[in-house]
Amino acid sequence: MPLKSRRKTSSISPFPSPMTRPATPDRLRPARGIVLGLILGAVGWGVIIAGVLLLR
Known part of the structure; x- marks a missing residue:
């Protein structure tokens, strides 16, 4: 007869909790x-002023 684990398998996660x-x-x-x-x-x-100055 196999031994039963005392841990619940549903609460065991494959990743350790950090x-x-x-x-x-x-x-x-x-x-x-x-x-x-x-900003x-x-x-x-700056873009608006540069555009105005370039179109003059």
């Missing part, structure tokens, strides 16, 4: 959006 810690809140996300918007705005205005 030691994870809870993610910290990203406090810089709003600042990143503002900086990205300012894109400056690039956009």
Whole structure:
């Protein structure tokens, strides 16, 4: 008669669970959006001004 395992086979995962810690809140996300918007705005205005100067 075979011996039964004490572990539940349904809870065993083929991948070991990594030691994870809870993610910290990203406090810089709003600042990143503002900086990205300012950079894109400056690039956009640069393109517009360059276009106006080239068409003169």
